[in-house]
Amino acid sequence: MPRWEPDARARLAEAALHLFEEQGYDATTVEDIARRAGLTKRTFFRYFTDKREVLFGGVYPEGFVDEAVLSAPQSAGPLAAASRGLGALASNIDGQGATAARRIRIVRASPELWERQLIKFTFLAEALVKALRSRGVDEQSAVLAAESGIIALRVATDRWIRGVEGASLRELLEESVEELRAIASSPS
Amino acid sequence: MPRWEPDARARLAEAALHLFEEQGYDATTVEDIARRAGLTKRTFFRYFTDKREVLFGGVYPEGFVDEAVLSAPQSAGPLAAASRGLGALASNIDGQGATAARRIRIVRASPELWERQLIKFTFLAEALVKALRSRGVDEQSAVLAAESGIIALRVATDRWIRGVEGASLRELLEESVEELRAIASSPS
Numbered sequence: 001m002p003r004w005e006p007d008a009r010a011r012l013a014e015a016a017l018h019l020f021e022e023q024g025y026d027a028t029t030v031e032d033i034a035r036r037a038g039l040t041k042r043t044f045f046r047y048f049t050d051k052r053e054v055l056f057g058g059v060y061p062e063g064f065v066d067e068a069v070l071s072a073p074q075s076a077g078p079l080a081a082a083s084r085g086l087g088a089l090a091s092n093i094d095g096q097g098a099t100a101a102r103r104i105r106i107v108r109a110s111p112e113l114w115e116r117q118l119i120k121f122t123f124l125a126e127a128l129v130k131a132l133r134s135r136g137v138d139e140q141s142a143v144l145a146a147e148s149g150i151i152a153l154r155v156a157t158d159r160w161i162r163g164v165e166g167a168s169l170r171e172l173l174e175e176s177v178e179e180l181r182a183i184a185s186s187p188s
Numbered sequence: 189m190p191r192w193e194p195d196a197r198a199r200l201a202e203a204a205l206h207l208f209e210e211q212g213y214d215a216t217t218v219e220d221i222a223r224r225a226g227l228t229k230r231t232f233f234r235y236f237t238d239k240r241e242v243l244f245g246g247v248y249p250e251g252f253v254d255e256a257v258l259s260a261p262q263s264a265g266p267l268a269a270a271s272r273g274l275g276a277l278a279s280n281i282d283g284q285g286a287t288a289a290r291r292i293r294i295v296r297a298s299p300e301l302w303e304r305q306l307i308k309f310t311f312l313a314e315a316l317v318k319a320l321r322s323r324g325v326d327e328q329s330a331v332l333a334a335e336s337g338i339i340a341l342r343v344a345t346d347r348w349i350r351g352v353e354g355a356s357l358r359e360l361l362e363e364s365v366e367e368l369r370a371i372a373s374s375p376s
Contacts, residue, residue: 077374147339184372186265
């Protein structure tokens with residue numbers, strides 16, 4: 001069916017998400033995905049290295065995260081600058097709509113996939129730390145700001161994928177950062 | 189050598205740490221460890237399930253962490269209560285002396301071991317969240333306080349294993365929590 005080929009990537013991704021939701025990630029093979037998309041395994045492997053790639057490919061392009069941190073106003077403290085970067089990421093995910101939430105829900109439900117996500121967060125943290133360091137933030141403050149910002153994003157994401165609030169991920173991230181600020185100023 | 193048997197665990201652990209430092213974790217076999225300790229592989233497996241267990245066994249007994257969170261003064265906010273729990277853990281590690289720092293250094297240097305450590309942190313976070321929840325802290329604040337406390341512990345541990353400051357892990361944890369508070373109150 002050559003006239004469908006331009007859509008192959010999206011069709012494969014949609015077929016994969018549908019099957020992961022329906023029968024679970026572990027039980028789904030690349031063959032199942034290709035069959036459901038009406039394509040061949042060979043075509044699948046033209047777009048993705050394996051079935052995990054459907055969930056992780058291209059979700060975290062770190063380039064624009066750095067840029068957002070660097071373009072924060074000079075007066076912004078380390079947490080505010082980190083939050084800018086994470087806000088750019090959240091907006092990017094918001095822009096992917098419901099598909100992104102479905103993908104994250106699948107990752108969250110599988111210990112193996114979640115483990116991989118945690119490793120991706122460490123790369124994200126490294127990118128944030130590097131960007132904060134170029135703003136003149138000392139190493140230790142940069143690590144604390146980057147990592148605590150990522151926690152705020154994780155908490156926001158958990159709320160977002162439950163979908164109860166009708167809010168965007170970016171709005172929930174901002175709330176979550178505010179809550180982190182409140183906790184950190186709570187009595188010691 | 190039956191008169192040495194009561195020391196077998198400590199001798200095996202010491203032999204393992206020595207070899208991990210000298211030739212690397214990956215290159216060291218259980219056989220190497222047993223030989224260096226003057227014991228058999230069979231004896232090794234009486235004390236440890238595998239070589240990774242030498243590094244992770246018994247490092248995080250979570251029971252006393254919970255207790256310390258629960259016994260924090262009623263006036264303590266979520267971050268302060270979480271820090272109490274983590275402070276108890278830090279004191280426990282301080283009590284293990286130089287061996288603990290050597291162990292952590294080896295874990296930090298290996299991506300595979302560090303990945304496992306990250307998973308152990310998620311168990312620690314769950315224990316802290318549960319304890320904070322029983323203090324009446326809401327779910328989201330509990331997660332933010334537990335996870336950001338663990339980040340403060342990680343930053344403190346990185347400084348501690350460099351050993352440059354001559355401070356205890358507990359002291360460095362307290363400094364790190366203070367720094368987190370400062371960052372969270374920095375301009376937005």
